[in-house]
Amino acid sequence: MDVSEAIRNRRSVRKYQTRNIENDKLDRVLETGRLAPSARNLQEWRFVVVRDGSRRKRLAEAAKGQTFVGEAPVVIAACATVTDYVMTCGQLTYPIDLAIAVDHMTLKAVEEGLGTCWIGAFYEEEVKKVLSIPPEVRVVALLAIGYPDESPFPRPRKDMDEIVAFETW
Amino acid sequence: MDVSEAIRNRRSVRKYQTRNIENDKLDRVLETGRLAPSARNLQEWRFVVVRDGSRRKRLAEAAKGQTFVGEAPVVIAACATVTDYVMTCGQLTYPIDLAIAVDHMTLKAVEEGLGTCWIGAFYEEEVKKVLSIPPEVRVVALLAIGYPDESPFPRPRKDMDEIVAFETW
Numbered sequence: 001m002d003v004s005e006a007i008r009n010r011r012s013v014r015k016y017q018t019r020n021i022e023n024d025k026l027d028r029v030l031e032t033g034r035l036a037p038s039a040r041n042l043q044e045w046r047f048v049v050v051r052d053g054s055r056r057k058r059l060a061e062a063a064k065g066q067t068f069v070g071e072a073p074v075v076i077a078a079c080a081t082v083t084d085y086v087m088t089c090g091q092l093t094y095p096i097d098l099a100i101a102v103d104h105m106t107l108k109a110v111e112e113g114l115g116t117c118w119i120g121a122f123y124e125e126e127v128k129k130v131l132s133i134p135p136e137v138r139v140v141a142l143l144a145i146g147y148p149d150e151s152p153f154p155r156p157r158k159d160m161d162e163i164v165a166f167e168t169w
Numbered sequence: 170m171d172v173s174e175a176i177r178n179r180r181s182v183r184k185y186q187t188r189n190i191e192n193d194k195l196d197r198v199l200e201t202g203r204l205a206p207s208a209r210n211l212q213e214w215r216f217v218v219v220r221d222g223s224r225r226k227r228l229a230e231a232a233k234g235q236t237f238v239g240e241a242p243v244v245i246a247a248c249a250t251v252t253d254y255v256m257t258c259g260q261l262t263y264p265i266d267l268a269i270a271v272d273h274m275t276l277k278a279v280e281e282g283l284g285t286c287w288i289g290a291f292y293e294e295e296v297k298k299v300l301s302i303p304p305e306v307r308v309v310a311l312l313a314i315g316y317p318d319e320s321p322f323p324r325p326r327k328d329m330d331e332i333v334a335f336e337t338w
Binding site for chain 1 (some may be wrong): 170171172173175176177179181196197199200201202203204205206208210212214215216217218219220221224233248256257258259260261262264265266267268269272273275276277279280287289290291292293300301302303306307308309310323324325326327329332333334335336337338
């Protein structure tokens with residue numbers, strides 16, 4: 001599947017089949033996170049892969065009760081291990097670097113016939129408790145992943161001329 | 170080109186051919202940014218596309234004198250228009266959402282035979298002056314883009330077992 005197609009076909013999937021994800025598929029998804037670029041090649045990420053059902057249920061509770069999080073066969077907690085590096089432009093590297101890695105995984109998942117949902121609505125301290133994540137680490141995203149059991153329509157996007165300017169603002 | 174191949178082949182390219190980028194190619198790259206997912210579908214991005222040579226030179230100066238920025242035929246300033254939305258997990262949406270959009274563009278560029286370099290080392294206020302960007306907007310990244318005139322080796326990556334954990338940290 002080419003890049004454009006994966007980008008066009010990606011959806012936030014909130015309903016999953018009970019079918020599990022094959023290990024080799026999951027490995028290929030994780031590999032695209034591993035290969036992500038990062039500022040100064042910091043690679044300040046660690047991905048906690050959760051398959052255990054009771055743990056996923058507790059993650060769903062930490063995600064404000066979004067039950068589909070517990071129904072996805074796999075939930076990945078995307079964590080940042082270096083959280084104080086600021087680029088000259090004034091931005092912290094870690095939210096950006098983690099976002100690149102997770103984005104790669106969402107697109108590779110589409111290519112593998114899987115669906116994902118990127119979750120930012122969760123209580124970080126609760127997630128850290130469930131997964132024994134050290135205090136100094138930040139959890140940037142939860143990623144639910146599994147075989148989709150729905151085909152949501154794409155959400156509307158702004159027109160190109162609203163989001164692109166030439167030469168100056 | 171499939172997603173894995175684009176991810177494997179992506180490099181930070183710092184040497185470009187003088188050849189310009191065809192408009193339709195650039196449009197297809199920008200389109201993948203337009204289609205990016207964002208928190209609450211905010212789409213809080215605006216991309217300033219710079220082709221003008223003297224303006225690119227000034228961006229290169231703002232990027233701490235990284236001359237290749239002025240040599241790339243196109244530089245895109247990736248800007249955030251909503252900068253105060255914080256998700257439950259404690260993260261601002263804008264660095265993450267902008268990173269997803271820019272990441273899409275870097276991968277689509279590979280598919281189009283183009284190279285990119287994601288730049289975080291720039292003085293934001295200088296860039297804003299050059300491109301007449303309003304004070305309340307944040308410039309999250311500069312993206313140099315053009316036909317590559319070098320094939321850098323991939324930088325080393327951590328092993329999988331260093332960055333992946335199962336069930337708990």
